[in-house]
Amino acid sequence: xxxTRETVITNKTGLHARPAAIFVQRANQFNSAIKIVCNGKEIxxxxxxxxxxxxxxxxxxxxxQAEGEDAEAAAAELARVIEEELPEEDAKE
Amino acid sequence: xxIIHATGTSPGIAIGPAYRQEQRELDIGEARxxxxxxxxELAALERALEGVRxxxxxxxxxxxxxxxxxxxxxxxAQMMLLDDPEFIPPVREKIKQExxxxxxxxxxxxxxxxxxxxCVEDEYIRARAxxxxxxxxxxxxxxxxxxxxxxxxxxxxxxxxHDLTPSETALFEPAMVLAFATAAGSRTSHTSIMAxxxxxxxxxxxxxEMLEKVNAGxxxxxxxxxGLVILRPTPEVLDSYRRRQEMEQQRRExxxxxxxxxxxxxxxHRIIVAGxxxxxxxxxxxxxxxAEGIGLFRTEFLYMEQERLPSEEEQLAVYxxxxxxxxxxxxxxxxxxxxxxxxxxxxxxxxxxxPFLGYRAVRLYFERPEIYKxxxxxxxxxxxxxPLKIMFPMISSLEEARRGRAIVEEVKRELLEEGHRLAEPVxxxxxxxxPSAALIAEALAEEMDFFSIGTNDLVQYTLAVDRTNERVAxxxxxxxxxxxxxxxxxxxxxxxxxxxxxxxxxxxxxxxxVPFLIGVGIDELSVAAGSVLLTKEVVGKCIKEDAxxxxxxxxHLQSADEVKKALTAYLxxxxxxx
Numbered sequence: 253x254x255x256t257r258e259t260v261i262t263n264k265t266g267l268h269a270r271p272a273a274i275f276v277q278r279a280n281q282f283n284s285a286i287k288i289v290c291n292g293k294e295i296x297x298x299x300x301x302x303x304x305x306x307x308x309x310x311x312x313x314x315x316x317q318a319e320g321e322d323a324e325a326a327a328a329e330l331a332r333v334i335e336e337e338l339p340e341e342d343a344k345e
Numbered sequence: 346x347x348i349i350h351a352t353g354t355s356p357g358i359a360i361g362p363a364y365r366q367e368q369r370e371l372d373i374g375e376a377r378x379x380x381x382x383x384x385x386e387l388a389a390l391e392r393a394l395e396g397v398r399x400x401x402x403x404x405x406x407x408x409x410x411x412x413x414x415x416x417x418x419x420x421x422a423q424m425m426l427l428d429d430p431e432f433i434p435p436v437r438e439k440i441k442q443e444x445x446x447x448x449x450x451x452x453x454x455x456x457x458x459x460x461x462x463x464c465v466e467d468e469y470i471r472a473r474a475x476x477x478x479x480x481x482x483x484x485x486x487x488x489x490x491x492x493x494x495x496x497x498x499x500x501x502x503x504x505x506x507h508d509l510t511p512s513e514t515a516l517f518e519p520a521m522v523l524a525f526a527t528a529a530g531s532r533t534s535h536t537s538i539m540a541x542x543x544x545x546x547x548x549x550x551x552x553x554e555m556l557e558k559v560n561a562g563x564x565x566x567x568x569x570x571x572g573l574v575i576l577r578p579t580p581e582v583l584d585s586y587r588r589r590q591e592m593e594q595q596r597r598e599x600x601x602x603x604x605x606x607x608x609x610x611x612x613x614h615r616i617i618v619a620g621x622x623x624x625x626x627x628x629x630x631x632x633x634x635x636a637e638g639i640g641l642f643r644t645e646f647l648y649m650e651q652e653r654l655p656s657e658e659e660q661l662a663v664y665x666x667x668x669x670x671x672x673x674x675x676x677x678x679x680x681x682x683x684x685x686x687x688x689x690x691x692x693x694x695x696x697x698x699x700p701f702l703g704y705r706a707v708r709l710y711f712e713r714p715e716i717y718k719x720x721x722x723x724x725x726x727x728x729x730x731x732p733l734k735i736m737f738p739m740i741s742s743l744e745e746a747r748r749g750r751a752i753v754e755e756v757k758r759e760l761l762e763e764g765h766r767l768a769e770p771v772x773x774x775x776x777x778x779x780p781s782a783a784l785i786a787e788a789l790a791e792e793m794d795f796f797s798i799g800t801n802d803l804v805q806y807t808l809a810v811d812r813t814n815e816r817v818a819x820x821x822x823x824x825x826x827x828x829x830x831x832x833x834x835x836x837x838x839x840x841x842x843x844x845x846x847x848x849x850x851x852x853x854x855x856x857x858x859v860p861f862l863i864g865v866g867i868d869e870l871s872v873a874a875g876s877v878l879l880t881k882e883v884v885g886k887c888i889k890e891d892a893x894x895x896x897x898x899x900x901h902l903q904s905a906d907e908v909k910k911a912l913t914a915y916l917x918x919x920x921x922x923x
Contacts, residue, residue, distance in 0.1 A: 269469045273425075299431040301477070304470055305461040 254319045257327040263338035266309035271338045276300045278333050284320025286330065297330065346579045347558055351526075351551035353572030354537035358590045359524030359546045360583070363563045363576075364502035365556070366509065374489070376449040378440075386440050390447040393487035394427060400483065401427075404515050408539075414626065416542050419511045419535050422473070423480050431458065432477070448485045455481035468531050475534070479510035498522075503567055505559050508549075511535040519543050524567035526574045528553045540569075548574050603881035604635035608870075610863060614889040617869040618881045619674070621849055628667055630874035635881070638674030639667060640797065640871020641736075641849035644681055644720065648689050654716065660723035668731040675732045677797060677847075677871075678724055679776065681716060682706045682738040692716075701811070706739030711748055721756040728768040736797060740775040740782050746792040749773065770794075776849075778802035783831035786838030796839050797871070800850030804828055823852040824905040824912070829861065833900055836865045847871055856883045857912045860919070863887050864896025886919050 265271055279286050279297040286297035290312055295302030297316070308314055314334070318326040378386050401424050409417040426432055432454065439450035455478055462474040498521040506513075508529035514536055522545055525536050530549035540547035546569030559565065559576055566575040566586050575582060608618040620636030622628060623643045631639065647655045647663060668676050683689050684705020697703040710717050724735050737749045750773055760767060777783050778799035786796070800823050805812050807828055810821040822828075832848070839846035847869030852858050854876035862870065863884065872880050895915050902908050 268467075296430050299429050300425060300473070301429050301431040301458055301461070304473055305458075307470075 253321070253323045254317065255323040255327040256318075257316045257331045259314060259316070259331045259334050261308055261310055261312045261314060261334055261338070263334075264310060264342045266312065267303055267306060267314075267334075267338075268309070271341055272300060272303045274337065274341065275330070275333055276303055279326070279330060282318070282320070282322050282326035282329070284318040284323045284326045286319075286326055287317045289315040289317065346582060347576040349551050349555050349558075349574040349576070351548045351555075351572050351574060352532065353547070353569040354530075354532045354534075354549050355525075355540035355545060355547035356569045357524075357544070357546035358569065358586055358593065359503055359567045360586055360590060361501055361503050361523045361565070363505050363559050363561060363565045364496075364498065365559070365561045366496065366504055366506040366513065368507050372489075373446070373448045373452050373485070375446050378444050378446050380444065383441055383444065386447050387437060389488060390433075390436065390440065390450075390484075393447065393484050394433065396487040397480070397483045398424065398427060400487075400512075404512065408515055409626075414624070416535075416538055419476070419538070420515075423476050423511065426477060426480050448488045451481050451484050451488075468534075471531070472534060475508070475510065479512055482510065483512055503565050505556060507553070507556065508534065509536045511539075514539050519545070524569065525549070526551060526555065526565070526567050528556050546570075548572055600878040600882060603878045603885070604633075606635075606881075607637060608881040608884040610884060610887045610889045610892075612888045612890065614863075616863060616867070616884045617675075617847070618877055618884060619677075619847070619869055619871040620877055621871050621873050622667065625663070627874060628670060631877070632670060634874045634877040636874065636877045638671050638732075639676040639678075640847050640869055641799075642667060642676060642678040644679060645683065645689075648681060648683065652691055654691075654719065657719040657723045657726075660720060661726055664723055664727035664733065665730045668727055668733050671731065673731055675734055677734045677736050677774070677795075679736045679738050680707070680720055680724075681710055684709060701805070707737050707745055707749065708739065710737075711745075711752060717752060718756060721753055722760060725753070725757055725760055725767055725771060726765060728771045729766065733768075734772040734774060734795060736774045736776055736795075738776045738799070739779060739802075740777070740789070741779040742781065743785060743788050743792065746775055746789050749775075750792060774844075777835050778806070780807045780831060783835045786835045787841065790838045790842035790844055793844065795844050796835055796846040797869075798832055798835055798846065798848045798850070798867075800828070800832075800848060800852035803831060803850070804852075807831060822905045822909075823850075823855070823858060824908040826900070826902060826904065826908065829900055829908065832862070832867075833865045833896070836867055840866055845869065854880055856880070857909070857916050859883045860887050860892045860915055861896050861899055861912060863889055864892035864894070864899075866893075883916075886916070888919075891919075 261267060263271055267275055276298060288295055288297045290306050290308045293306055295306055316327050316330050401420050405417045405420045408420060436450045436454050439445045439453060440447060458477055459474055462470050496517060501521050501523045503524045503526060504522055505526050508527050524545055525540050525547040527536055527549045528551055530536055534549060537547055537549055546567050548567050548569060551574055555574060563577055566578055608616050610616060617637045619638040619640035620631035621641045622631060622639050624646045647660060664678060683692060684700060684703060727733055740746050753773055772794035774795035774797060775789055775793045776799045777796050782789060804821050804823050808820060808825055810817050812818050812821045836846050845868040848862055848867050849871035853870040854872035870880055899908055899911055902911060
């Protein structure tokens with residue numbers, strides 16, 4: 253099964269530093285193959301190297317593509333991480 | 346003499362001979378392998394990866410012990426890279442498809458990935474790119490059967506390098522390093538971070554020319570305060586730096602004097618300067634800094650280290666160790682303060698709109714026997730080993746104080762029935778951090794054996810300011826007259842009943858605020874390990890009677906600004922009259 257979700261990054265630092273690490277950790281909890289498309293680049297969401305190389309800052313539009321048995325849950329959870337969890341991280345700092 | 350301007354990233358002055366750490370030139374060796382050698386090469390790669398994992402594991406342990414847990418995270422991040430799907434899997438592909446040797450494949454993949462980051466002007470990403478390169482070098486050295494070459498230093502030196510990788514930095518014996526001076530690097534590069542935590546001066550970003558100008562053995566000065574590297578200084582410059590260094594040394598010695606001596610005001614009143622403990626490593630630091638007991642032992646770390654509640658025996662071991670090592674000086678242990686900004690996932694607490702005003706600390710603690718029983722049992726049992734006091738956080742009413750005491754009594758009965766022998770009596774106290782508690786301090790003092798004022802939360806709740814919200818954080822001031830009044834009320838209520846009252850929280854470590862606290866009769870100040878000596882020194886400058894006069898005056902001032910000004914002027918006068 254393949255699922256695609258689009259979202260926008262709203263946290264202060266973007267997919268970078270600690271937020272990037274949190275995102276990658278979450279992605280690794282799923283069995284599906286997960287990709288992120290942003291700024292014309294496509295990377296493996298389970299790779300810190302990949303996520304950092306995106307340079308996806310605040311306001312970037314990202315597409316999450318998940319493929320596998322838990323694709324639905326993976327896409328939904330990662331969108332939630334970007335939309336809710338990462339902005340909450342800002343507040344902790 | 347040559348003066349190079351760069352960026353000081355760790356303060357202090359070092360004078361000594363230069364040592365050049367040459368960049369390691371990597372010899373990849375044979376780049377291609379024979380058709381039939383693929384399996385063997387893949388196996389060699391796995392062995393090398395295993396070796397690097399072991400080395401990193403050792404570096405994590407050694408850095409955590411020598412420097413700190415936070416600094417050890419660098420190596421944790423490197424360990425994560427070993428599992429990154431963009432790193433090792435492509436290496437295996439290159440070995441299989443292109444018949445590359447493992448070393449050549451690592452080198453090629455690292456270069457490819459580096460080019461991904463090459464155009465990014467971002468310190469964090471630069472640091473990760475450096476990590477990647479560092480891990481690559483470690484794997485290649487493993488492949489070539491060599492452990493990393495450990496520099497042999499016979500006398501303390503100043504290290505000159507292009508940039509140091511975390512694994513290179515960690516190989517130096519800290520006692521042999523006077524300072525770091527690097528051509529590349531930034532505030533967040535690991536050399537800077539390690540230098541700061543080791544208390545060694547560092548200057549980075551000095552440019553490649555610095556390395557051309559310095560010879561091994563040259564006399565050099567590294568001025569981490571001003572960000573200067575001075576090569577072959579003239580005698581005059583050397584002299585002036587030696588004087589600065591001496592003054593710094595004297596300051597340190599002056600403070601060191603307080604390590605073994607109890608804190609007293611100038612007129613001989615005893616004030617206990619204890620320490621705050623928030624993780625396992627703090628205990629050693631508090632002992633080293635001469636803390637007179639523990640005034641706030643935060644137990645949350647025990648609950649955060651693992652994915653389940655810590656058992657009674659696990660807790661007992663930690664509490665007993667602290668009590669034994671403090672050798673008769675009181676250890677005040679705060680029961681679990683969860684909720685608010687402190688989250689423990691496995692407790693499954695529902696998210697709240699207003700966590701600071703929500704279901705936290707004793708509000709949930711008293712309702713969950715599976716949480717409080719093991720902790721109180723462990724605390725009561727540990728009290729055999731020495732003076733241990735139990736403190737409840739977030740007490741806001743008399744009922745809560747009574748409830749806390751009743752629960753302790755109940756647990757005590759259980760233990761006695763089981764045949765445990767307990768120390769009698771174990772003091773039970775309340776943290777005063779909610780304005781309502783300060784306002785009813787007289788009644789609370791009837792129920793409790795001691796108070797400890799938690800100024801961080803007290804300020805936040807009194808002034809309705811969320812300290813973590815940067816738009817209002819500047820309003821959070823312990824100089825606010827309302828906070829002063831609450832502290833004074835609490836101290837008066839405690840003394841009227843003859844129970845001791847301490848202050849833990851940032852205000853206790855604020856040098857200019859200490860005279861006020863002494864003035865209203867605070868008996869104990871509990872501060873972070875790094876502030877113990879300074880706080881003891883400040884106490885030694887105060888005269889209790891004068892401080893009481895000052896406090897009486899401060900209580901009539903109208904704004905935080907006025908309070909702060911008056912306190913500053915007081916401390917200046919006291920220092921001058923010494």
